[in-house]
Amino acid sequence: MTTKRPAYRSDCASRPILDQLTDKWSMVVMVLLDEPRRFNEIKRCIDGITHRVLTQTLRRLERNGMIARRVLPTSPVGVEYSLTALGESLREPFGKLHAWTVANTEKIQAHQVEYDRRTHACGGPEASLPRQREEAELA
Numbered sequence: 001m002t003t004k005r006p007a008y009r010s011d012c013a014s015r016p017i018l019d020q021l022t023d024k025w026s027m028v029v030m031v032l033l034d035e036p037r038r039f040n041e042i043k044r045c046i047d048g049i050t051h052r053v054l055t056q057t058l059r060r061l062e063r064n065g066m067i068a069r070r071v072l073p074t075s076p077v078g079v080e081y082s083l084t085a086l087g088e089s090l091r092e093p094f095g096k097l098h099a100w101t102v103a104n105t106e107k108i109q110a111h112q113v114e115y116d117r118r119t120h121a122c123g124g125p126e127a128s129l130p131r132q133r134e135e136a137e138l139a
Contacts, residue, residue: 020064021090025049025057029066029087030094036070036082066090 008015020026031037031045043054058081061067066087072078 017064020060023057025053026061027094027098028054028057029061029083029090030098032067032081032083032087033091036080038078038080042081061087 025046028042028046028049031042037045039054039058042058043049043051046054049057058067058069062069062081064086065084067081068084070080070082072080
């Protein structure tokens with residue numbers, strides 16, 4: 001009898017890449033679709049991102065070959081980020097993911113409200129005990 005292996009294995013080489021690409025800040029590549037941009041311009045386009053998180057995200061995307069960093073010969077020295085061919089290949093899948101999210105936001109929010117109403121109306125945290133037991137049995 002063969003044992004079925006997990007589809008999303010922890011030792012799969014694609015897992016950390018997929019984890020990074022699906023990180024909420026990796027959508028920064030969408031900001032670079034039309035033209036190269038400087039750091040502060042990117043930061044102004046992404047509401048809520050901190051300087052530190054944007055720096056980390058850009059470094060990770062550069063390391064993965066999605067974006068290129070170019071030092072500009074200006075005074076003071078400027079840095080510009082642009083998509084590489086590999087990063088450009090994310091245009092279609094990220095675009096579809098964004099369109100799907102926008103198209104389904106209201107439905108998802110309605111499900112969240114209903115779920116919250118159901119779980120809170122059933123007695124608060126204790127209502128989740130049967131679910132916790134069920135999840136523990138599946139683990």
